[in-house]
Amino acid sequence: MVRVAYLLALVVMLGSFFVAVCSAEQEVRRLPAKLYRDKMKAAWMGQMVGVGWGAPTEFQSNGKIIPKADVPSWQPEMINQFDQDDLYVEMTFIRTLEQGGLEASIRQAGIDFANSGYELWHANKFGRKNLRQGIAPPDSGHPQFNSHADDIDYQIEADFTGLIAPGMPNIVIELGDKFGRLMNYGDGVYGGQFVGGMYAEAFFESDPVKIVEAGLRCIPTESQYAEMVRDMLAWHQAHPRDWEETWRLLEEKYRLDPHYCHGLCSKPDGDEAFSIDAKLNGAYILMGLLYGNRDPEQTITIAMRCGQDSDCNPASAGGVLFTSLGTAAIPDRFTSALQHHTKFSHTSYDFDGILVVSEKLARQSLQRAGGRIEMDAQGEELFLIPVQPAVPGELERSWQPGPIANSKFTPEERLQITQEAQ
DSSP states (O other), X not given: OHHHHXXXXXXXXXXXXXXXXXXXXXXXXXXXXXXXXXXXXXXXXXXXXXXXXXXXXXXXXXXXXXXXXXXXXXXXXXXXXXXXXXXXHHHHHHXXXXXXXXXXXXXXXHHHHHTOOSOOOHHHHHHHHHHHTTBXXXXXXXXXXXXXXXXXXXXXXXXXXXXXXXXXXXXXXXXHHHHGGGTOOTHHHHHHHHHHHHHHHHTTOOOHHHHHHHHXXXXXXXXXXXXXXXXXHHHHHHSTTOHHHHHHHHHHHHTSOHHHHTTSSOOOSTTTOOOOBHHHHHHHHHHHHHHSTTOHHHHHHHHHHTOSSTTHHHHHHHHHHHHXXXXXXXXXXXXXXXXXXXXXXXXXXXXXXXXXXXXXXXXXXXXXXXXXXXXXXXXXXXXXXXXXXXXXXOOOOTTSOOOOOOOBOOHHHHHTOOSOOO
């Protein structure tokens, strides 16, 4: 009887073991490397199409919808955007990771950003100025030193985080805490983590609502940015075919209500009605994704017609959508004139080069997340990506900021910064 009981216990134990193995096996997402490359390539194209198409309208329509008749006609050459801050800033961050790996420190990221030579505005401009003056991150983005902390800046340059971390939201969050804090704080950081989270999900999901919900899981639920995302989802559900009504509801709450615009940098009322707030412009990204019916033209033009930073917002909307579509679903008129070997301003990358380094970093992210690569039946590489719930950081509010970190560059670090403070 003892032997029988032992055998029964062994069977139960082995059964539990195999159930655990099967359960663990189910907790991975499978992404063929070939499909990853295609979707990542489409994402970079989408950013370039969106910013190129919207560039003539940037800040030409503040607090009002751009009339459909005033939307520029698409020309294939518009994709060739090699001198746009939507693209070259994130490539500085990619370069930091290429040289130092995913473990590169926030201080090294700050030194590299301080040494960049391109023109910048708003949070980027003042964050870089702080860095050049010796204020190290995260204080370079703290509201005590940067009155633009809630601006759009990290939001427009966080695309790369999702592209090098497909299905890996916690790496997106980690990268946001490294690069987003060079110039932003609170909702300004969350905007980039949200956008990066959408990109990471778009490798696996085609439903825009589910993509948006995945991005939402990457940021603190109590933040006003998260509140905006929830509002956009609810307004879309209530007015599924009337984006202009949702736009009006959005403007009333997130541009005109001082409890939400805070006046840190934007001018919520008056003749200018200017706003570069991350929440408001982030909502315009969602307007394109939620109301664009997964159509490239509709998605980009709706995000553009919302106004304000109307090249950055369609760039993000186009990038996320194109990721979910893949290159085969992108009309040829959007990509036929792409120049593959023109360098992006102040970077070492051309289009083909940024694809190579993006994949290199994605493989590092896979290893960091505990994933692995297997070969499928056809001998093709398959990324096995662990399913891990997103773990957002602690809540910060730029209008009620926490204490500064008193972070300053050491004399040795300051010697590495070769650009003058300006």
